[in-house]
Amino acid sequence: xxxxxxxxxxxxxxxxxxxxxxxxxxxxxxxxxxxxxxxxxxxxxxxxxxxxxxxxxxxxxxxxxxxxxxxxxxxxxxxxxxxxxxxxxxxxxxxxxxxxxxxxxxxxxxxxxxxxxxxxxxxxxxxxxxxxxxxxxxxxxxxxxxxxxxxxxxxxxxxxxxxxxxxxxxxxxxxxxxxxxxxxxxxxxxxxxxxxxxxxxxxxxxxxxxxxxxxxxxxxxxxxxxxxxxxxxxxxxxxxxxxxxxxxxxxxxxxxxxxxxxxxxxxxxxxxxxxxxxxxxxxxxxxxxxxxxxxxxxxxxxxxxxxxxxxxxxxxxxxxxxxxxxxxxxxxxxxxxxxxxxxxxxxxxxxxxxxxxxxxxxxxxx
Amino acid sequence: xxxxxxxxxxxxxxxxxxxxxxxxxxxxxxxxxxxxxxxxxxxxxxxxxxxxxxxxxxxxxxxxxxxxxxxxxxxxxxxxxxxxxxxxxxxxxxxxxxxxxxxxxxxxxxxxxxxxxxxxxxxxxxxxxxxxxxxxxxxxxxxxxxxxxxxxxxxxxxxxxxxxxxxxxxxxxxxxxxxxxxxxxxxxxxxxxxxxxxxxxxxxxxxxxxxxxxxxxxxxxxxxxxxxxxxxxxxxxxxxxxxxxxxxxxxxxxxxxxxxxxxxxxxxxxxxxxxxxxxxxxxxxxxxxxxxxxxxxxxxxxxxxxxxxxxxxxxxxxxxxxxxxxxxxxxxxxxxxxxxxxxxxxxxxxxxxxxxxxxxxxxxxx
Numbered sequence: 001x002x003x004x005x006x007x008x009x010x011x012x013x014x015x016x017x018x019x020x021x022x023x024x025x026x027x028x029x030x031x032x033x034x035x036x037x038x039x040x041x042x043x044x045x046x047x048x049x050x051x052x053x054x055x056x057x058x059x060x061x062x063x064x065x066x067x068x069x070x071x072x073x074x075x076x077x078x079x080x081x082x083x084x085x086x087x088x089x090x091x092x093x094x095x096x097x098x099x100x101x102x103x104x105x106x107x108x109x110x111x112x113x114x115x116x117x118x119x120x121x122x123x124x125x126x127x128x129x130x131x132x133x134x135x136x137x138x139x140x141x142x143x144x145x146x147x148x149x150x151x152x153x154x155x156x157x158x159x160x161x162x163x164x165x166x167x168x169x170x171x172x173x174x175x176x177x178x179x180x181x182x183x184x185x186x187x188x189x190x191x192x193x194x195x196x197x198x199x200x201x202x203x204x205x206x207x208x209x210x211x212x213x214x215x216x217x218x219x220x221x222x223x224x225x226x227x228x229x230x231x232x233x234x235x236x237x238x239x240x241x242x243x244x245x246x247x248x249x250x251x252x253x254x255x256x257x258x259x260x261x262x263x264x265x266x267x268x269x270x271x272x273x274x275x276x277x278x279x280x281x282x283x284x285x286x287x288x289x290x291x292x293x294x295x296x297x298x299x300x301x302x303x304x305x306x307x308x309x310x311x312x313x314x315x316x317x318x319x320x321x322x323x324x325x326x327x328x329x330x331x332x333x334x335x336x337x338x339x340x341x342x343x344x345x346x347x348x349x350x351x352x353x354x355x356x357x358x359x360x361x362x363x364x365x366x
Numbered sequence: 367x368x369x370x371x372x373x374x375x376x377x378x379x380x381x382x383x384x385x386x387x388x389x390x391x392x393x394x395x396x397x398x399x400x401x402x403x404x405x406x407x408x409x410x411x412x413x414x415x416x417x418x419x420x421x422x423x424x425x426x427x428x429x430x431x432x433x434x435x436x437x438x439x440x441x442x443x444x445x446x447x448x449x450x451x452x453x454x455x456x457x458x459x460x461x462x463x464x465x466x467x468x469x470x471x472x473x474x475x476x477x478x479x480x481x482x483x484x485x486x487x488x489x490x491x492x493x494x495x496x497x498x499x500x501x502x503x504x505x506x507x508x509x510x511x512x513x514x515x516x517x518x519x520x521x522x523x524x525x526x527x528x529x530x531x532x533x534x535x536x537x538x539x540x541x542x543x544x545x546x547x548x549x550x551x552x553x554x555x556x557x558x559x560x561x562x563x564x565x566x567x568x569x570x571x572x573x574x575x576x577x578x579x580x581x582x583x584x585x586x587x588x589x590x591x592x593x594x595x596x597x598x599x600x601x602x603x604x605x606x607x608x609x610x611x612x613x614x615x616x617x618x619x620x621x622x623x624x625x626x627x628x629x630x631x632x633x634x635x636x637x638x639x640x641x642x643x644x645x646x647x648x649x650x651x652x653x654x655x656x657x658x659x660x661x662x663x664x665x666x667x668x669x670x671x672x673x674x675x676x677x678x679x680x681x682x683x684x685x686x687x688x689x690x691x692x693x694x695x696x697x698x699x700x701x702x703x704x705x706x707x708x709x710x711x712x713x714x715x716x717x718x719x720x721x722x723x724x725x726x727x728x729x730x731x732x
Contacts, residue, residue: 034436035440036410036437036440037439037440037443041407041408041410042407042408042409042410042413043408044402044407044408044410044647047408068436070400070434070436071402073403073651073653074401074402074403074649074651076651077403077649077650077651077652078649078651281410283440283443283444284443285439285440285442285443285444286443287439288443
């Protein structure tokens with residue numbers, strides 16, 4: 001029997017759920033960064049960082065990296081052999097946001113959610129290929145595709161895999177994404193797609209985060225019942241009231257199963273700004289998000305990626321780098337925690353979590 | 367009546383000839399450089415140089431720059447409005463070599479020659495799109511296309527527009543281009559295509575020129591009867607015997623109309639090599655010409671472009687720069703001579719003449 005494409009149901013109808021990132025993976029999807037209006041120096045320094053991230057994750061699980069036809073040969077020449085290259089058509093390299101969100105059922109069947117995508121509320125033009133990307137990936141692998149009619153990115157959601165979802169109002173209720181849609185409507189789509197019973201709405205994400213406050217830069221489930229949160233002790237930093245409000249709210253919350261949440265603070269890196277030299281390396285053009293010198297960067301250690309047996313954590317040559325690695329190591333005692341210098345990814349507007357997308361263990365139904 | 371494509375004849379059959387570069391132009395074709403295995407730092411420094419060249423030529427005549435679909439928007443954002451962008455499919459940005467060679471007849475009709483192309487004897491893989499480029503350009507503009515069955519690049523020929531052609535044996539008799547073809551066979555194709563009556567064969571082009579000694583880096587007609595030649599006074603330089611032999615041969619030659627040739631020496635820039643930092647910025651990959659540090663660069667002021675009313679000359683921040691500009695100004699008293707810093711083009715393996723292709727004044731027959 002041939003599956004309909006997209007499937008006529010929702011994941012919750014069919015008993016599929018989004019697993020926590022800390023559950024076992026089949027592998028990790030990434031994309032090769034190329035846009036000169038996002039990545040300085042025509043992407044070369046960012047490519048070096050992506051190579052480092054991909055090679056590090058590949059020590060723990062398969063990495064499948066999408067690349068444009070034009071860049072296939074040069075990407076292949078630079079990436080370690082452990083990283084598989086797959087030709088895909090996309091506008092920019094944020095697989096967390098433009099890729100599918102994978103769901104599984106108890107029989108180990110994998111399917112994917114294809115959200116609507118409009119480049120973070122129209123931050124870049126155009127986004128046609130990005131909007132088609134989830135469908136490309138799912139079609140390529142033969143996984144069933146659920147179409148979710150909500151403009152949303154994968155970085156805007158964080159689940160514990162046991163019925164609880166954390167989101168921010170800032171990103172999901174953004175009038176440039178889903179104008180006129182009420183919070184209860186948006187929540188209904190999320191509940192059906194991710195198969196969650198409780199949605200925790202935090203007001204705001206990280207200060208100056210160009211995604212409009214994606215939750216994945218602010219806080220995330222380490223495991224059910226435990227949430228890591230970016231933090232600052234500097235009461236004069238605009239991030240302070242944001243982190244404080246999130247801490248107070250989360251500390252008083254329970255999850256879908258009624259457990260209280262334990263919140264672990266991870267001190268943010270010292271506030272960073274884009275230098276004049278870095279800004280000059282980015283092609284400025286109409287329809288692209290401007291990146292003026294001295295703009296604050298939304299640096300956070302929370303934007304790590306959890307792989308099978310490993311955690312890959314952004315580093316910034318900052319005095320808080322080591323503390324972040326040490327805290328994350330205590331949170332994941334059974335995994336190897338590895339830092340990767342990630343300023344070049346941050347300059348593009350995100351970090352390691354934003355450029356990766358786990359595919360949970362499982363397969364397609366034949 | 368619809369023309370056959372390609373035309374079943376040769377230019378000489380139909381009364382078409384290749385004009386001298388110093389004859390009036392309709393405009394100039396260029397291509398946007400992108401290959402990370404040729405242009406360091408993913409092409410960004412070379413793009414800056416191409417922008418400077420294009421903008422300078424556009425002061426004198428229209429410039430049409432081909433660009434890949436993927437790079438259209440970012441190239442547009444950086445190029446001056448005077449440069450027209452046209453989407454083309456190509457492998458690398460040497461319009462002199464992979465573009466058509468334009469020919470005209472006395473009625474002012476323009477047609478083009480589509481040579482066979484194999485990336486300078488297989489220096490880079492692949493070259494399929496480059497081999498189709500002349501056909502794309504001619505088709506786009508509706509110009510008749512002559513197919514010449516000879517593996518050849520536009521930089522390997524220099525004509526006076528009055529029946530005389532200069533070539534080098536090193537490039538045209540290269541066994542990696544036209545194995546087994548004798549000199550008289552090659553010459554017959556050139557005579558029919560360019561409509562010339564005399565072909566002057568020089569043994570060798572510039573030392574370490576990766577094109578196998580294209581004539582356009584060694585010498586060129588300033589006007590009928592006058593040839594500019596790259597020169598060095600340093601008898602220990604490997605370029606010395608090459609320039610000396612060319613000088614002696616050309617000085618004793620007559621052109622197709624029986625005039626003796628006057629040869630003007632233009633001292634080459636001080637020998638340059640690629641730095642370790644520059645070499646490290648180029649993606650090294652199988653199938654690409656290696657560019658190791660300390661390799662000699664084939665620097666020459668001869669690789670200038672003659673526009674309507676202007677001459678655009680490579681500059682290297684070298685002590686011979688000014689002398690070259692002054693000499694070229696005396697050779698072209700009615701044109702404005704402008705130097706453009708061109709080391710980034712030279713690092714890619716050529717110079718200003720190699721990245722440009724004049725289209726002579728005229729039009730297509732309706």
